Amino acid sequence: QKEVEQDPGPLSVPEGAIVSLNCTYSNSAFQYFMWYRQYSRKGPELLMYTYSSGNKEDGRFTAQVDKSSKYISLFIRDSQPSDSATYLCAMRGNAGNMLTFGGGTRLMVKP
């Protein structure tokens, strides 16, 4: 079993929909949680960065962490075709310099 699990999708939604992307993890040492967006043939780019449990909002994006359940989520409101990409969750412990990634969820937003 992988340390970080993520449904690969693809997830197809109509433009304007609210999207929910999720990851589960097994390592209780993870304290920092990130979401990356990866367009086809491009490198991952950081979207959201959160520490420990709670919510963080940035524009149309909300990241949620529930450490008790070892479950993190990314919500995208008013989804746009330009949001079509693969979304990767990543996490690390307090002292680590290594990120552990999920396998990514492919999202398609249809006009």
Next chain:
Amino acid sequence: GAGVSQSPRYKVTKRGQDVALRCDPISGHVSLYWYRQALGQGPEFLTYFNYEAQQDKSGLPNDRFSAERPEGSISTLTIQRTEQRDSAMYRCASSPGQLFSGNTIYFGEGSWLTVV
């Protein structure tokens, strides 16, 4: 440079040959990382440098893989005696400082290696 630069972008090599992949980090970034990303998977950590010191190489799959960063800037990932299972996207990333200091990493566009 403006971003993390990697070369070559695409490399096809015959099984048994050695390959060298190059990474030029963002100017001023002291930390450099190598990840490997298989098709449809997330990146997997290979190794990490702080300046010229290789601080963690726990992700290198076996002794055919090595990396160096002799002057604390450009890094080379070398794969000796390549095998078909080495085929993947090799991604370099850099950060202004170490991750545990709150820094984030920036990825390059990767070097796609195909071993035939």
